Amino acid sequence: MRLSELIRMSMRTVLSSPLRTFLTMLGVIIGVSSVVTLVSIGQGTSEAIAKQYENMGTNLLVVTANGNGRATQLDYNDLMNFENFPEFKAIAPTxxxxxxxxxxxxxxxxxxxxxxxxxxxxxxxxxxxxxxxxxxxxxxxxxxxxxxxxxxxxxxxxxxxxxxxxxxxxxxxxxxxxxxxxxxxxxxxxxxxxxxxxxxxxxxxxxxxxxxRTTYVEAPTKDDIYKAQETMKQYLTYKFKSDTGFVLTNQDELLKARTEATNTLTNQLVAVALISLLVGGIGIMNIMLVTVSERTREIGIRKSIGAKRRNILLQFLVEAVVISGLGGLIGLLIGIGLSYALPYFSPKQTTKLSLDISLYAFLFSVLVGVIFGLYPANKASKLRPIDALRFD
Incomplete structure (x- = not known):
């Protein structure tokens, strides 16, 4: 039996009970749509953070003096002299x-x-x-x-x-x-x-x-900012006789830290969303076991007229994949729709749709159908014709 014919048969079977099919797919729909939406929110947030830092410049160092008294005061002329060093492009005390x-x-x-x-x-x-x-x-x-x-x-x-x-x-x-x-x-x-x-x-x-109190330091390039940071640290440690009377804030380090924190949170949320896919897979396995039980006599008839074990295996496996695939497709469309709609309902929220992650989420939903549909399909294929025909 050809694959196209198997898919048509599976579609007819699936569509014959639309409500049961929809409830079976619900876990997959929620999982895929959640993954697509959460990743788009995470990437949009990371991009927005990067743009905000770029507006300030990633080759920017902010020097803040914390101490009191003349011993911890920054001198304007001393600060401006750092422009003579190659790792400093411009300095602006404030x-x-x-x-x-x-x-x-x-x-x-x-x-x-x-x-x-x-x-x-x-x-x-x-x-x-x-x-x-x-x-x-x-x-x-x-x-x-x-x-x-x-x-x-x-x-x-x-x-x-x-x-x-x-x-x-x-x-x-x-x-x-x-x-x-x-x-x-x-x-x-x-x-x-x-x-x-x-x-x-x-x-x-x-x-x-x-x-x-605060001085803004610009380096020629992003790489030079780390040299400028070290030079400034040595100067301030010598001037204040301590390394606790000042704070050096490197914009590039802040950007990396914020982006890493956002990505970590997004990954954790995606991991939670993937649990929905696994739950959906369990639902698919459950409904396929029920389907095998309901169609035992059909399996016996097909085997008695010459259907081979692999034909039965493929039939039920394709049905499981069709259910998970349709659920994944619906979830994908919902996730894409939410990714584009969120900025309209919440203007401060930025999203960036990731086509790669969307494709991976859909393929994972199909894989869930294969994994959780394999056992019921294998069970159906092992039924003996005589036992299946006697099933009441």
Whole structure:
């Protein structure tokens, strides 16, 4: 008997009891759809995390001083001297003042003010929308100039061009020299869109800020960031006479750690989903054993007119595979549909459909049919014609 004929016979048998067939396939449907959906969510999340880190730059090192007192203060000139080393491309020390009162005309809001230099925007991959960046002269002469994040500019000026206008920051007048393009939140949840950038020394003098707490370091390449990290660690350990007064945060290491954690969680969820496939396989074995019992006389008749053992084996095995294959196909379609639909219902959720994993999930469902259908098919093929014909 040809395989195509066996498949047609199996389809007729399966479709003759649609409800029973659907309930049998349910475990396989849930398993395959869960695997496809969970993997797409995991890969989408990993890709979103990678993009957020890429927006900050994976060749970025963040230096944070934790100690108090002059012995643990970072010196601006000392930090800038590191740009003479080949493993350092740009350095931007920063000072931050949160909750500053910003006034323009009759509008007043609270925003974060960041004091830094002209390298900062290049390091954090932010672009000027209108006007200009900070200039070395602004640092040298401690100019009261400011660059507005897109949210700040929209709050105070709407669609108007704010360049050249004066704003009041905690009682000090600053002239707007530029605005930033919208960037959105970074991996920590903060956003440069709601930040006002001023020269570091202007921030220190006007707002009585103490010391440099955070410094952004950019390396020429991703490989150089590890050299820069080691050089900076040696310098800070020598300066602070300890290796506990500072923290070095390597963006590339953070990206790898977050991606690994996401992949681990996804793999665990997929392992749970695969249990549904195994449960579905047990359901297929159960229903095939019942089918063999119900069709014992049919088996006896077929054997008595010349059907060989392999014909009976293949017939019931193909039926099991058809059930699992149809369940896998339905689960695959549901999983693909959910992968594309989730971002519409939850805009913050990103998904990325993996065709390879989807194919593997479907093939695994077919394999489940083979494994769990083999025993009932083998049992049917071993029935003696005389015993099968006597079965009541």
């Amino acid at each position: 000072m931050t003042k949160s909750g500053s009162n910003i006034k323009y005309d009759r509008t007043q809001e609270k925003y974060t003010v960041l004091g830094t230099n002209d390298r900062y925007l290049g390091i954090v991959k932010s672009d000027i929308d209108k006007g200009r960046n900070l200039a070395p002269a602004d640092m040298e002469f401690r100019s009261n100039v400011a660059i507005l994040g897109s949210e700040v500019a929209k709050t105070f000026f709407g669609t108007l061009d704010p360049v050249g206008e004066d704003i009041n920051i905690d009682g000090v007048v600053f002239t707007v020299v530029g605005t930033l393009q919208t960037k959105g939140s970074n991996i920590s949840g903060s956003s440069i869109d709601s930040t006002i950038i001023v020269p570091l020394e202007s921030a220190r003098r006007q707002f009585k800020l103490g010391q440099i």
